[in-house]
Amino acid sequence: MNSEGSLPDGWAETTVGQVIELNPKNEEADDTRSGFISMSNLGTRFHDVPQFEERPWGDVKKGYTHFKSGDVLLAKITPCFENGKSGIPADLPNGIGAGSTEFFVCRPHAMTIHPQLLLAFFQTERFLRDGEVNMSGSVGHKRVPKDFLIEQRLPLPPLPEQIRIADKLDTLLARVEAGRERLERVPKLVKQFRQAVLSAAVSGELTREWRGGADHKWVTGPIGSFGAAILGRQRSPKYHEGANMRPYLRVQNVFEDFIDINDVMEMVFDDKDFRTYKLEHGDILLNEGQSPHLLGRPAMFRNEVKDACFTNTLIRFRSGPNITPQFALYTFRHYMHSGVFRGEGAITTNIAHLGLGRFTSLQMSVPPLDEQAEIVHRVEALFAIADRLEARYQAALTSFDRLTPALLAKAFRGELVPQDPSDEPASVLLERIQTQRAQEGTGVKKGRKPKATAPTEGDSPKRRGRPPKAEAEGVDASEPKRRGRPPKARADGASVPQASSMEDAIRLLQERGQQRAEGTRQVSLFSEEVTS
Incomplete structure (x- = not known):
């Protein structure tokens, strides 16, 4: 230090x-x-x-x-x-x-x-x-x-240390970014894994070994034959206030296998409507109108909101005796990801509508209840693995997010590369630029250039502004006046040589480092002369 x-x-x-x-x-x-x-x-x-x-x-x-x-x-x-x-x-x-x-x-x-x-x-x-x-x-x-x-x-x-720091950052941050790019593939892989599990679950492949290798003998029929499906009630200004105000869910609350209760609204549901539209544990809610790729997005209601109803932006499916709510949910999630719902939807502008009639007419295959229970057990076990992968991904992503700031902070504390006592101090760089600026202050100011005309013999150039002081005062008019602090004199009397550009400096620094490693004479940073 x-x-x-x-x-x-x-x-x-x-x-x-x-x-x-x-x-x-x-x-x-x-x-x-x-x-x-x-x-x-x-x-x-x-x-x-x-x-x-x-x-x-x-x-x-x-x-x-x-x-x-x-x-x-x-x-x-x-x-x-x-x-x-x-x-x-x-x-x-x-x-x-x-x-x-x-x-x-x-x-x-x-x-x-x-x-x-x-x-x-x-x-x-x-x-x-x-x-x-x-x-x-x-x-x-x-x-x-x-x-x-x-x-x-x-x-x-x-400056030489700057080159080393930049080179080190270039190497280390390239590794960080490459690691992040590989890490960012994980969510897509996990999503594909979940979709593959759902596909295997509803096709019977997931439990083929459980059945002894035999093909399944499931019952196939329209969705409406396995449970009751209805649309929710339409919103209307007349329901915005009054007695019997009750909470209701809408499409903004229903995500894939998740009910968001952060923005639950209320409107009037009288006793009759309440009995019709009241949600019960195990009901499956599906987005009736949504972007095409999210059409039919389903979630199971698990009593997240007490006495909740729902609007006509959602379809409610209530399982019958031959199908469990969880197996129905897996089937609907598979239909959303595989495009079955999208293929049945009616698209208006950029919104697709599933429609109650089209939904209930779709075919689905349903296994016996004992096999449904086995499927649910296996899917939950596989999804638990995916959950752990996602948790590890988030932890790793957090670590990667800390790496770049930590490396940059370390670089500007001088801890990223070792210092070299032979490096020219940064203070000399700053003094040099201050000297250059002081010298540039004596140059011709920016403006219109004078016409280049050859003076005739005996002519003297015209002067503008304040006239120069008389030579009688002891001032040599041939010497330009300097502003600011004069440059430090060098022991050998030579002026401070400068590289023409940063690119030249980098090249010379690299040459110097290579020659130092080879034990040869060094190239000066600021001139072409060779020093021993």
Whole structure:
């Protein structure tokens, strides 16, 4: 640790604004090909490279943010910021692009900060949490202020260590994301497993061994022959208030094998209607009107709501003496997943209706009661395995969700890769950029360029603004005036050489690391001279 005890040796604390150029502009011909990136193209993971559409520069240069390959894009509007939308465009046509005005475009200063390290910082939990707290604007249109971004404190490692951190993050987070992708296949596999179990249950394959290998001799007939099915009562304004207000279930309450009681409503059911529409334990409720793939979604009522009735958005099936409610439920779940209900439904716009008549006319096969009991026992045992798999999946997913934030936090504590005492300290990088800025302040300001005309003999250039001080005051007019702190003098008298780009710096750092490993002479980071 350094003397402050808060940063590793060689690190320095700075601000984001000190190491980037924010929202730079590109100047290109209108017919130049460029890449266009919308907010939907920006990812949320470290390795997500934004996709782009190729467009002429003249079509996108106005009304959009400008960027180049290697810039870091950061979403600033809710909820995109909170979701961690950020990324580094790569391989843009002619290296230029434009995109959403809801992007912050951060162009890292050459030889100061690695783009991937800056991207990693933007994806840390602390940065996202603090940015969310500091958002301003109306609900639904809150944005991260520019001042928050540029004033955000940033722990800056030495440039060689930045390369090592970026390389390590690239490797580790690639493994995390690959593991997550494999893990995310589990829900689909579990769903397929459940559907296969239901198919085997209602076809007789699940109990073939129990029957001694013989084919089943089940009774086949219309659903209506195995129980009583009715539609619920229609809602009406006249039932919204009065005596005998009772709870009722509707399609929004009935999910697959689950009754949601968080939004149960009430309306009037007089004694006669109450006797007709009152639900009893074991009744099967099915969605009569629903999206086609969810048509007939069934659940068993298990007295979740006392004295509950139901509306005509649901069909109630009450089992007869030859079929158990649980076997009926398994059959209806299979019919939903296999498309039997969807094939019988009548589709209007994007809603399908099963219809009571079509439902009760569907054929189903029903085994003897003892075999139904065996089927229920086996299905419950297999579904218990699926439940355990889902629980393990959720636990593993929670662990994966913690991995990336933990690795990023570790990177910015200096614990991800070892420090190298021979690395040039980050403070030197910051001093160099401050010197560069001070020197750039003496250059020609942006504006209209003067016409390039050759002066005639004896002419002197016209001066604008305040005239220079007289040479009598001891000022050498040939020497340009410098602003800011002068650069530190080097012992050998040589000026500080600079790499032309971050890409050059990365290449030189990699060469230096390879030569160090081979025990050869090192390449200087900031010039082509070879040091022993």
